[in-house]
Amino acid sequence: xxxxxxxxxxxxxxxxxxxxxxxxxxxxxxxxxxxxxxxxxxxxxxxxxxxxxxxxxxxxxxxxxxxxxxxxxxxxxxxxxxxxxxxxxxxxxxxxxxxxxxxxxxxxxxxxxxxxxxxxxxxxxxxxxxxxxxxxxxxxxxxxxxxxxxxxxxxxxxxxxxxxxxxxxxxxxxxxxxxxxxxxxxxxxxxxxxx
Amino acid sequence: xxxxxxxxxxxxxxxxxxxxxxxxxxxxxxxxxxxxxxxxxxxxxxxxxxxxxxxxxxxxxxxxxxxxxxxxxxxxxxxxxxxxxxxxxxxxxxxxxxxxxxxxxxxxxxxxxxxxxxxxxxxxxxxxxxxxxxxxxxxxxxxxxxxxxxxxxxxxxxxxxxxxxxxxxxxx
Numbered sequence: 001x002x003x004x005x006x007x008x009x010x011x012x013x014x015x016x017x018x019x020x021x022x023x024x025x026x027x028x029x030x031x032x033x034x035x036x037x038x039x040x041x042x043x044x045x046x047x048x049x050x051x052x053x054x055x056x057x058x059x060x061x062x063x064x065x066x067x068x069x070x071x072x073x074x075x076x077x078x079x080x081x082x083x084x085x086x087x088x089x090x091x092x093x094x095x096x097x098x099x100x101x102x103x104x105x106x107x108x109x110x111x112x113x114x115x116x117x118x119x120x121x122x123x124x125x126x127x128x129x130x131x132x133x134x135x136x137x138x139x140x141x142x143x144x145x146x147x148x149x150x151x152x153x154x155x156x157x158x159x160x161x162x163x164x165x166x167x168x169x170x171x172x173x174x175x176x177x178x179x180x181x182x183x184x185x186x187x188x189x190x191x192x193x194x195x
Numbered sequence: 196x197x198x199x200x201x202x203x204x205x206x207x208x209x210x211x212x213x214x215x216x217x218x219x220x221x222x223x224x225x226x227x228x229x230x231x232x233x234x235x236x237x238x239x240x241x242x243x244x245x246x247x248x249x250x251x252x253x254x255x256x257x258x259x260x261x262x263x264x265x266x267x268x269x270x271x272x273x274x275x276x277x278x279x280x281x282x283x284x285x286x287x288x289x290x291x292x293x294x295x296x297x298x299x300x301x302x303x304x305x306x307x308x309x310x311x312x313x314x315x316x317x318x319x320x321x322x323x324x325x326x327x328x329x330x331x332x333x334x335x336x337x338x339x340x341x342x343x344x345x346x347x348x349x350x351x352x353x354x355x356x357x358x359x360x361x362x363x364x365x366x367x
Binding site for chain 1: 239241243244250260
């Protein structure tokens, strides 16, 4: 079922663009399709995939950003996960983290559970929510040209971006899900583990 | 110089544990620690809209190589439960100081159910719980709990009893 205002972007194309030449970008992904999408671009130790802890992705990003102020942190998550942690948009804005950006893959649905409409499919505008919380840089992309224009900004600004993807479901790509492994390899890749 | 208060000793214990990020949902019982953290240029403070944010914040700090603590009151423990799967699954430390309500001279009945449930709920969720009732045991308990959390990479909660912090009194 589709609606006239549905996004049209292919989520795998969007995430492939965001993750192209990742360098030493620190990436946190929200449970469900955002984790699969980022994993599908190639597993790397500096990707921290969530398979649960719904609503926590952005705050994990903030913690990393505060701990590593000279590194760039990108949060990639879905609209449902961001909605569950909507208060964190206020907490992050209040804390201030110039090295943190958030990209929300917005299909206006809870894709993992049968594509029920989320609040963005009803009445909520997450870009406006972020702006109202004090994010001074916000954007929405509806075309791949706009995604490409946001790509460098997501690696240089304290930007909150909504990416309007279609509701099409993709084959599941399952990156590692052992949290202790993901945590340990992330810290080792950052060089913060002392043996 | 006067002897430090137990609250001052707790802040010193957090500093000695090399904690550099402090997340909090305010409580009157934490007022000293919150003020001390804001006055400390080497402590990053994050005010949270809900307590589960502090668990995710602490996880991120650990991933980035720093140590965090979260301050909350017992009513906030119930907001945390699913998020506690994060440190457990990822074998990460988590340290929280919880001021207790609803147990000692409480005037507000709405605080009583979560106050009574705080310790069993945390235990059921896999958190190691310590409880301080006496002023002279708090700082040592916080220091030992920080060592347990960060060295053994487990979640640890220190409950600060309502008798210790003083029951909140409302007067007309």
